[in-house]
Amino acid sequence: MPRSQTSNRVPHFSRLLREVEIFAASRLRLLPAVFLGVLLLMGAGDDSARIDRLGHQMMCVCGCNQILLECNHVGCSYSSRMRNELVAAVDAGNDDGSVLQIFIQKYGTTVLASPTTVGWVNRAAWVMPYAALALGTLLVVFVVRVWRNRPLSAVVGIPAPVAGAELDRFRAQARKETDL
Amino acid sequence: MSALGSFVLLLALALAGYSFLAGLLALAARPAGWERLSETARRAGIASFGTVLIAAVVLVTSAFRNDFSIAYIFHHSNRDLPLPYKFATLWSGQEGSLLFWSLLLSGYGLVLRLRHKTDEALFAHASVVIAAVQVFFLLLLNFAARPFAVMQGTLPADGNGLNPLLQYTEMVIHPPMLYLGYVGFTVPFAFALGALVMKYPGDKWIHITRRWTMVTWGLLTCGITLGAHWAYYVLGWGGYWGWDPVENASLLPWLTGTAFLHSVMMQEKRGMLKVWNMWLVFTTFWLSILGTYLTRSGVLNSVHAFAQSPIGGWFKWFLVIIFVVFAAFFFANKSYLTSEHKLESLISRESSFLFNNLLFVLACFTVLWGTWFPLISEFLQGHKVTVGPPFFNSVAVPVALLLLLLTAVGPLLAWRKTSLDSLRRNFLWPALGSLVVGTLMVIFGVRPWRDLTYFYALMTAMLATLVGLTVISEFVRGGRVISRHTGQNLAASMLHLCHRNTRRYGGYIVHFGVALLFLGILGTVFNQEAEKEMAFRDKLAIGPYTLVCLSYTQEENANNSADVAIMQVFKGGRQIDTLYPESRFYPASQQQQHIPTVRSTLAGDLYIVYEGQNPETGRPIIKAHLNPLVSWIWIGVLVMIFGTIVALVPNAAPVRATVPARLEAAPVGAGD
Numbered sequence: 001m002p003r004s005q006t007s008n009r010v011p012h013f014s015r016l017l018r019e020v021e022i023f024a025a026s027r028l029r030l031l032p033a034v035f036l037g038v039l040l041l042m043g044a045g046d047d048s049a050r051i052d053r054l055g056h057q058m059m060c061v062c063g064c065n066q067i068l069l070e071c072n073h074v075g076c077s078y079s080s081r082m083r084n085e086l087v088a089a090v091d092a093g094n095d096d097g098s099v100l101q102i103f104i105q106k107y108g109t110t111v112l113a114s115p116t117t118v119g120w121v122n123r124a125a126w127v128m129p130y131a132a133l134a135l136g137t138l139l140v141v142f143v144v145r146v147w148r149n150r151p152l153s154a155v156v157g158i159p160a161p162v163a164g165a166e167l168d169r170f171r172a173q174a175r176k177e178t179d180l
Numbered sequence: 181m182s183a184l185g186s187f188v189l190l191l192a193l194a195l196a197g198y199s200f201l202a203g204l205l206a207l208a209a210r211p212a213g214w215e216r217l218s219e220t221a222r223r224a225g226i227a228s229f230g231t232v233l234i235a236a237v238v239l240v241t242s243a244f245r246n247d248f249s250i251a252y253i254f255h256h257s258n259r260d261l262p263l264p265y266k267f268a269t270l271w272s273g274q275e276g277s278l279l280f281w282s283l284l285l286s287g288y289g290l291v292l293r294l295r296h297k298t299d300e301a302l303f304a305h306a307s308v309v310i311a312a313v314q315v316f317f318l319l320l321l322n323f324a325a326r327p328f329a330v331m332q333g334t335l336p337a338d339g340n341g342l343n344p345l346l347q348y349t350e351m352v353i354h355p356p357m358l359y360l361g362y363v364g365f366t367v368p369f370a371f372a373l374g375a376l377v378m379k380y381p382g383d384k385w386i387h388i389t390r391r392w393t394m395v396t397w398g399l400l401t402c403g404i405t406l407g408a409h410w411a412y413y414v415l416g417w418g419g420y421w422g423w424d425p426v427e428n429a430s431l432l433p434w435l436t437g438t439a440f441l442h443s444v445m446m447q448e449k450r451g452m453l454k455v456w457n458m459w460l461v462f463t464t465f466w467l468s469i470l471g472t473y474l475t476r477s478g479v480l481n482s483v484h485a486f487a488q489s490p491i492g493g494w495f496k497w498f499l500v501i502i503f504v505v506f507a508a509f510f511f512a513n514k515s516y517l518t519s520e521h522k523l524e525s526l527i528s529r530e531s532s533f534l535f536n537n538l539l540f541v542l543a544c545f546t547v548l549w550g551t552w553f554p555l556i557s558e559f560l561q562g563h564k565v566t567v568g569p570p571f572f573n574s575v576a577v578p579v580a581l582l583l584l585l586l587t588a589v590g591p592l593l594a595w596r597k598t599s600l601d602s603l604r605r606n607f608l609w610p611a612l613g614s615l616v617v618g619t620l621m622v623i624f625g626v627r628p629w630r631d632l633t634y635f636y637a638l639m640t641a642m643l644a645t646l647v648g649l650t651v652i653s654e655f656v657r658g659g660r661v662i663s664r665h666t667g668q669n670l671a672a673s674m675l676h677l678c679h680r681n682t683r684r685y686g687g688y689i690v691h692f693g694v695a696l697l698f699l700g701i702l703g704t705v706f707n708q709e710a711e712k713e714m715a716f717r718d719k720l721a722i723g724p725y726t727l728v729c730l731s732y733t734q735e736e737n738a739n740n741s742a743d744v745a746i747m748q749v750f751k752g753g754r755q756i757d758t759l760y761p762e763s764r765f766y767p768a769s770q771q772q773q774h775i776p777t778v779r780s781t782l783a784g785d786l787y788i789v790y791e792g793q794n795p796e797t798g799r800p801i802i803k804a805h806l807n808p809l810v811s812w813i814w815i816g817v818l819v820m821i822f823g824t825i826v827a828l829v830p831n832a833a834p835v836r837a838t839v840p841a842r843l844e845a846a847p848v849g850a851g852d
Contacts, residue, residue, distance in 0.1 A: 056570070057570060059566050059568055065422070065424060065568075066417060066422065067422075067568065067569060070417045070418070070419065071417070108563070109563055109564070109565050109566075110564055110565065110566045111566070112565065112566060113566055113568035113569065113570045113571070114566070114567060114568055114570040114571035114574075115553070115557070115565045115567060115571065116565075119561070121556075121557055121560045121561050122557070122565065125549075125550075125553050125557075125565075125567065125571070126571075126574075126575070128549055129542070129545070129546040129549060129575040129579075130575070132542055132545055132546070133542055133579070136538045136541070136542055137535075137538065139538075140531075140534045140535055140538050143534065144523055144526055144531055144534065147452075147519075147523035148523050148525075148526075
């Protein structure tokens, strides 16, 4: 590869990066509006989509341990009734929270397919995995720093040339560590 | 027959007990002639396999002979049960499956004890540990969950039959595979504890352990996948993974076992992570016992919780005892587990393994946390809450994506230190390919800013592509170097390369399988379903397909009767297939079961369920699912298993490089 070609590329790449930066900065100003739009889009939806979403947030209570809308348990005396109740609750104009509350009052808290975010115990269910990730990452970074600063035992100055059996031993170690 | 079965089980307990006590005495007290005592312990351990095998044969024979005087056979078999399922009776109930556990453990013990010449002292220690675990399971079989307990009162004419959910070909294979995985983790644990007790120097034990772990890991992977495949083709809800507590229980040791398979390389190559590896091996074994406890005790509500029994207490104590024993030896002997090297750079293979292990252990913790949270909530709040798929999908998917990222990045990092230039060189094409896939997905309508699931789908596709391309680029680059040296064509060179370092390239093949697996999972985001009461000639449209109800018919055999729907499948106005979903009734157990029918292609599955008849209208209900890319899950796992087998093949003799300058062209940036 001729040197001139390589060197020509660098400023071009920098210019491209700069243009991307300017473009991104200009679009960042629009971020709040875009975010609001996305929220509105997420909030929109017809009743069937709501029923589908809510039906996947609840369990069938017959003991089959399946999501309400996925229960195909033969002769299940609960799932059909619960589906009808869900449709009725949505048709009655209840919002999502009220619909879920109706089911909790009738079937107990286990009807919800996942913990709510009410109360510290339920919140802990959601927070704990992310907290563990954060703590674990900090721990790994800490370990890496400690290990990087660990003193080496006997590597001082330039090692003397080796030969014979010692050289073979080093070659074997190099092969082991690099797989060549 | 029941007397013979009970007797041999008692004999097995005596032999395992002797193997444990005599072995322990020989190794701990070293009395005069301890070598001979240790040898008798080894032989007793071998003999225990024979006795447990006889017990298992007696139980299976009793099922074939319809011996309903044995309560277990009465509850899990019947006269008309097809022969393969009579064989599966052995693991279809609690007592039988515990006997099966013991049989497999004795089998692993047999192999270990027969190979004792490899390292007599270490194998003697491992044999004692295995004997201890054998004693626990044989105590259960003799006193708490007796498979040969006899029926009281009048002998019944026929049995209750096997659970219809279990009457499926995969059910004959899935539990043995899963159990081989679960039980197999006892062996690495036995070697680890043996090495800890002995303060065993060197890395020989880790070589032995790693091989056992790979075999066990492969079997557990098969077992889990067969379970998912069975759930997909039998349970009829259109999915393959429901985050059921018992499914989760099988995933836990798999996650820590996978972490161990990665971190053990740090110990082999750099003499690091010795303490961590000890605890990983222990945790994996501990979780496999915990999994057995969850499956068998019915402590958590699950579709698998067919076993409500008092054996939970036995398991709890066993879990505590093994923890205490391991921790005691660890704290007594941990001084010899010091690291031999230091970490030189954050951008290195060592660091990537640390993060890899963090994520695997975190994934394990997340699944364990979610699985046990209902009990934690009951304890703290006084009432249970359900932790189902929405929770697991929310918290596990980000971790899985991070793992996928590391799967792509990790193999391209060099041991000790990686230069940014080498990173850029190795990543350029895979990253560009990944970006192209992402762009194409957005062009074809995936809008990640509209829904988090679409964002996950996009990330999964891009990262899976990145993994696939990095693996391919590694093979191609290595193959080119060999090709230059030997003059072989690229394909032959890549084969040669693979044979020269089977562990490394077998591992890459496993990674490629993981990429395909994730590709299959991402299809879930685009699933469709439709349901309709269908009379003659009614049509149901789903995706590009139109289903036309041709007819309904009935079939009957000695074991079950079935209502069968005959559905014609049209695509683009042309008939392409006829499918036959069934709704079966099993008279022996008085249970009904839907058997879905699936038209599988690489693009997706058309999955049809005959859900029975509407009680109000009397009309049959057909539910159809269109599940894109599911086949890639099974293909991905097959590739993973192939990679594992490749990794187990011994290396060909290394090529000695005589021209040092040429080494620069070799893929030195990567190791296993």
